[in-house]
Amino acid sequence: MKKKSSNANLKTANRAKSDEFYTQLSDIEKELKNYKDHLKNKVIFCNCDDPEESNFWNYFALNFEFLGLKKLISTHYKDANLLTKESPYKLEIVKDTNKDGKINKLDTIKTPLKQDGDFRSPECVEILKEADIVVTNPPFSLFREYLAQLFEYKKKFIIIGNLNAITYKETFKLIKENKIWLGQSIHSGDREFRVPESYPLNSAGNRIDENGNKFIRVKGVRWFTNLDYKERHDDLILYKEYHGHENEYPKYKNYDAINVDVTKDIPVDYKGAIGVPITFLDKYSPDQFELVALGIIGSIDFASNKKMEILDKSGAPTGKYTFNAKGTLYRLYNPLTDKTPAFKDTETGELYSSIYARVIIRNRKI
């Protein structure tokens, strides 16, 4: 039987709203070490975290003194359908409440919540107002709403999510305006998350450890933050030239930009707009490049509006038509580099290849 990919697993999780993916302590440590100066003397809020399960809670509780935190708060959510053991509650560590000169268990205060611990509940919003920095792995299915709330209350944050979130119009706008960016530590590959016992393990990279804990590998995981760190200002080193190699960089038919398929091939000397894969953002320095637009449906003003016949995977006509290739970027079909054309212009008969998602950028330094 064919095994499911980790992406397929994530989709299943989204569909079923199975949001119980627990972040590993090692992943949290690798990212959080970049923000030590930002965290000092701050109130940290983990608002999607059952302290009994969450390594975000563990990380901050264990490092409370080392990081010089002022307060740590975590709220435990109880969904009516969820089989969690406990009722919703808030757990806090406050700087040495019992004045014994140490941060220890006695300084941990547990209070039942009146509401269900939903990050949107008035009770949790009151805690959010008090917090300086929010750090967690919010439910994948509520990412948009979660991020919107952080901005509504003008919070600093470090959250983990999926790269796909970049293609949400709302998220891209924030990235473009330099109000949010990707974190420092994850730029490729997949990451393991612990899942509850009840989750089926049906993809290739899943495992159960010697203690019976289940783990699922998820692709496209990234940190999102609005706390600055040094490396995001490092220029991407480019070595290819546009001048003299114009054929390598075909222009789109419906947007005035050249196409680049691999980030490292961005020409060092090109002044105009360039379409690059979304993973460019892993290497993006706002000092070096300007983000112009997101080249996907609904988020860009395309220059033309052609009636095109949709071709099937073998390049054969389907008898179905689309205007402007459903809003994707497209360029002339090149038989040397493209497998099959995707569309045929109904007027001229020209064949086109469509390009799914691109970020349109411009080099600030030329």
Ligand SMILES: C[S@@+](CC[C@H](N)C(=O)[O-])C[C@H]1O[C@@H](n2cnc3c(N)ncnc32)[C@H](O)[C@@H]1O
């Ligand atoms: C992806 S898991 C991450 C858990 C934990 N932050 C971690 O990384 O280990 C998301 C968590 O958010 C909880 N959750 C789901 N909906 C929520 C809501 N509306 N408000 C607060 N928490 C919620 C889920 O029960 C789940 O434990």
